[in-house]
Amino acid sequence: MEGIFQLDMREIRYFVACVQTGSFSRAAEVLFTTQSSVSKIIKALEEDMNLVLFERLPRGIRMTREAERIYPYALSILDNLQKMQMPDREETIETLSVSCNPSSWFADCFTAFYERKQKEKIHYQIYSADCREIVERVRERTDDVGFVYILKDQLTVFQYYISRNYLEFTALKETTAVLYGGKNCGGGKNGTVDFSRMKLIQRFPDEFSPDNYWNITDDGGRSATDAETVITTNSDYIMERFLQSEGLVNISAGYLSGKPSKENAAGWKRNLTDTRILFGYIRRRGEELSGQAGDFLAFMKERLLNG
Numbered sequence: 001m002e003g004i005f006q007l008d009m010r011e012i013r014y015f016v017a018c019v020q021t022g023s024f025s026r027a028a029e030v031l032f033t034t035q036s037s038v039s040k041i042i043k044a045l046e047e048d049m050n051l052v053l054f055e056r057l058p059r060g061i062r063m064t065r066e067a068e069r070i071y072p073y074a075l076s077i078l079d080n081l082q083k084m085q086m087p088d089r090e091e092t093i094e095t096l097s098v099s100c101n102p103s104s105w106f107a108d109c110f111t112a113f114y115e116r117k118q119k120e121k122i123h124y125q126i127y128s129a130d131c132r133e134i135v136e137r138v139r140e141r142t143d144d145v146g147f148v149y150i151l152k153d154q155l156t157v158f159q160y161y162i163s164r165n166y167l168e169f170t171a172l173k174e175t176t177a178v179l180y181g182g183k184n185c186g187g188g189k190n191g192t193v194d195f196s197r198m199k200l201i202q203r204f205p206d207e208f209s210p211d212n213y214w215n216i217t218d219d220g221g222r223s224a225t226d227a228e229t230v231i232t233t234n235s236d237y238i239m240e241r242f243l244q245s246e247g248l249v250n251i252s253a254g255y256l257s258g259k260p261s262k263e264n265a266a267g268w269k270r271n272l273t274d275t276r277i278l279f280g281y282i283r284r285r286g287e288e289l290s291g292q293a294g295d296f297l298a299f300m301k302e303r304l305l306n307g
Contacts, residue, residue, distance in 0.1 A: 009077075009081065010041070011041060011044075011045050012074050012077055012078060013031065013078065014027065014031065014038055014041045014042060014045075015042065015045060015053065015067075015071075015074055016071070016074050016075060016078060017030050017031050017038075018038065018042060018054065018061060019063055019067065019071055019074075019141065020140075020141055021140075022060045022061060022062070022140045023059075023060040023061060024038045024039050024042070024061060025038075026060075042054065051064075051066045051067075052064050052066065053066060053067040053070075054067060062139075063166070065166070068166060068284075068286070068287075072287070093121045093122070093123055094120070094121065094122050094123075094290075094291065094292050095122065095123045095124070095125070095292070096122060096123075096124050096125070096144060096290070096292035096293060096296060097124075097125040097126075097127075097142065097143045097144050098110075098125070098126055098127070098143055098144060098145055098146065098147065098293070098296065099126075099127040099128070099129050099133070099134045099137050099138070099142075099143045099146040099147070100126070100127075100128060100129075100134070100146065100147040100148070101128070101129070101130065101131065101134070101147065101148050101149050101203075101209060102128045102203060102234050102235065102236050103147075103149075103236065104236045104240075104255075105255055105256045106147060107236070109299070109300055109303050110124075110126060110296075112299075112303070113296055113299045113300075116299070117295075122292060125143075127142075127143065128234060129234075130203075130204060130206040130209065130234075131148045131149075131150070131158075131206050131207070131208045131209050132206065132207070132208075134146035134147075134148055134282060135161070135162055135165055135167060135282060136165075138167060138282050138283065138284060139165045139166065139167060139284070141284075144289060144290050144292070144293035145281050145282065145283050145289060145293045145296075145297065146281065146282040146283075147279070147280070147281050147282075147300075148169075148208070148209070148279075148280065148281075148282060149209055149210055149253045149277055149278070149279050150169070150171075150208050150209065150277065150278045150279075150280070151208065151209070151210060151212065151275070151276075151277060151278075152174065152276040152277060152278050153215070153276075154207075154208050154212075155169075155171075155278060157208075158208045161208075162282060163285075166284060166285050167282050167283065167284060167285055168282070168283060168284075168285045169280055169281070169282050170280050170281055170283070171278040171279070171280035172279055172280045172281065172300065172301065172304055173256055173278075173279045173280075173304050174276055174277070174278055174279075175253050175254040175255075175256060175276075175277050175278075175279065176253075176254050176271050176272060176273055176275060176276060176277065177210055177213070177216060177251060177252070177253065177254070177271075177272040177275035177276075177277055178251070178252060178253065178254045178269055178270065178271055178272065179193065179249055179250070179251055179269060179270040179272060180243060180249065180250045180251075180252070180268075180269050181243075181248075181249045181267055181268045181269070181270070182242070182243045182244065182245055182247055182248040182249065182267055192219050192220075193218040193219050193270065194218055194219070194220060194222070195217075195218045195222045195223065195224050195225075195226045195227040196222055196226045196227065198227040198228070198249045199227070199228050199229075199230045199247055199248055199249065200224075200227045200228065200229045200230065200231075200248070200249055200250065200251065201229075201230065201231040201232075201233070201239060201242050201243070201248045201249070201250050202229050202231075202232055202250065202251065202252075203232065203233060203234050203239075203252070204232050204233075204234055205232075210251065210252050210253050210275075210277050211251075211252070213225075213251050213275075215275070216251065216272055216274075216275050217274075224251060227249070230248070231248070251272075253277045253279065254271065254277070256279060256304060281297065
């Protein structure tokens with residue numbers, strides 16, 4: 001382990017750049033050097049430390065457990081160096097970067113969090129994506145934390161999938177799948193649900209999300225795949241506007257608290273109680289959340305608890 005104390009700042013910068021970009025070539029662009037130079041320095045660093053820091057993949061690189069362990073220390077070194085170089089800076093602007101499945105509830109929650117914290121020096125990045133992209137963004141440290149909806153009967157498979165990416169999932173609330181029907185569309189509270197006669201507006205399908213609705217059945221035992229999906233979108237705003245039209249139906253998770261704008265837009269809704277959905281968050285395994293990410297998570301738990 002003596003080699004750790006012989007590292008120079010260039011090796012630390014190269015290591016951090018590789019972690020943050022997930023690629024030797026992209027790290028080279030950030031560092032204004034060549035890919036071969038980055039690869040050479042990382043290889044020398046691994047030899048000096050007697051550790052394998054990155055798995056070389058067909059596309060990019062992935063941190064090993066050893067790299068995950070030392071990465072926070074490398075960040076701390078660079079952060080302290082920056083503070084030494086700028087001693088007169090009076091204010092530090094903190095950041096919070098999160099990703100989420102498209103959700104009106106999440107948008108409302110984040111807006112309320114911003115209003116509570118707006119006097120603080122914080123910059124935010126909010127990215128909407130499907131489950132797989134959220135996993136990638138959290139794994140590659142693009143986001144501090146990611147929020148997803150998962151079909152409960154896929155939880156075991158999902159947990160295995162994210163564990164291979166050095167991540168973990170924590171459920172915050174369990175809800176049910178819901179049919180939201182547009183105005184003058186049959187199948188309401190007292191009507192019969194017949195998927196074969198429905199036209200759906202859905203988000204882009206995702207293996208682990210409620211949009212993968214193949215196992216949901218109607219009153220006649222027909223699968224939701226018998227319905228015709230005529231519109232796909234990842235925008236809640238577009239979803240709500242189209243549900244104001246006649247004849248369209250959406251299958252998604254029930255609202256977590258309060259009353260959704262989607263419900264206001266729809267002519268009716270019907271709970272599909274046999275299909276349970278988990279809402280929760282993805283984080284990097286074994287790492288503490290940043291201060292702002294921890295604050296936001298606590299705020300969300302408060303909202304979920306109080307409804």
